[in-house]
Amino acid sequence: MNDEQKQQIITAVQQILLAVGEDPDRPGLVETPERVARMYAEVFSSLQEPEFTNYKLFQTDSHAEMVLVKDIPFYSMCEHHLLPFFGTAHIAYLPTDGQIIGLSKIARLVDYVAHKPNVQERLTSQLVDELQRILQPKGIAVELEARHMCMEMRGIQKTGSQTVTTRFTGDLNDPVRIAEFERRLR
Ligand SMILES: Nc1nc2c(ncn2[C@@H]2O[C@H](COP(=O)(O)OP(=O)(O)OP(=O)(O)O)[C@@H](O)[C@H]2O)c(=O)[nH]1
Ligand SMILES: [Zn+2]
Numbered sequence: 001m002n003d004e005q006k007q008q009i010i011t012a013v014q015q016i017l018l019a020v021g022e023d024p025d026r027p028g029l030v031e032t033p034e035r036v037a038r039m040y041a042e043v044f045s046s047l048q049e050p051e052f053t054n055y056k057l058f059q060t061d062s063h064a065e066m067v068l069v070k071d072i073p074f075y076s077m078c079e080h081h082l083l084p085f086f087g088t089a090h091i092a093y094l095p096t097d098g099q100i101i102g103l104s105k106i107a108r109l110v111d112y113v114a115h116k117p118n119v120q121e122r123l124t125s126q127l128v129d130e131l132q133r134i135l136q137p138k139g140i141a142v143e144l145e146a147r148h149m150c151m152e153m154r155g156i157q158k159t160g161s162q163t164v165t166t167r168f169t170g171d172l173n174d175p176v177r178i179a180e181f182e183r184r185l186r
Contacts, residue, residue, distance in 0.1 A: 001041040009037035046115040055105035060098040068092040069106045078150050079117035087146030094138040124165040139172030141181045
């Protein structure tokens with residue numbers, strides 16, 4: 001995020017503080033707009049990166065079984081209220097011809113798709129689309145479990161409710177494979 005973008009956020013936050021009835025000049029708040037600008041630069045960092053490129057692929061002899069990385073924590077911002085939604089991502093794929101990805105890069109991909117305004121369904125789809133582009137695996141399974149602050153601290157106020165989204169593709173879009181994936185998650 002460049003200085004001009006940061007200044008636009010600072011001005012906007014000052015206006016919001018005024019509009020909600022606060023005094024943006026009181027000591028506790030004078031630095032807040034700049035802090036919020038730095039915070040948005042961080043939580044929306046992917047808007048400045050048009051493509052996820054930070055990954056490495058490796059070749060194994062012939063690993064063809066399901067690779068599952070589960071319980072990857074993520075934090076995102078709901079695009080309807082700009083409030084956090086957060087939880088865990090579980091990601092599995094079936095390698096094609098032994099082609100695998102560094103495990104940490106799967107977690108980095110989760111951060112990449114999470115660091116922009118989103119809805120949980122699109123976050124789920126984007127993970128699948130990116131893995132397909134990067135790995136061309138024989139199949140992909142993605143499950144996200146998340147709590148939405150827009151449903152908990154306001155509005156309907158359903159504290160602790162969880163939203164679960166899934167998407168399965170290729171050879172993992174099969175009842176036996178899905179059951180195996182779900183069994184490994186529990
Ligand atoms: N499908 C989906 N909906 C979401 C997500 N995050 C927030 N929402 C919903 O987006 C909807 C926005 O509805 P609106 O009626 O426009 O907004 P609202 O008046 O603030 O709605 P309430 O939350 O019901 O008070 C709400 O039902 C939210 O629960 C998400 O990730 N996926
Ligand atoms: Zn919301």
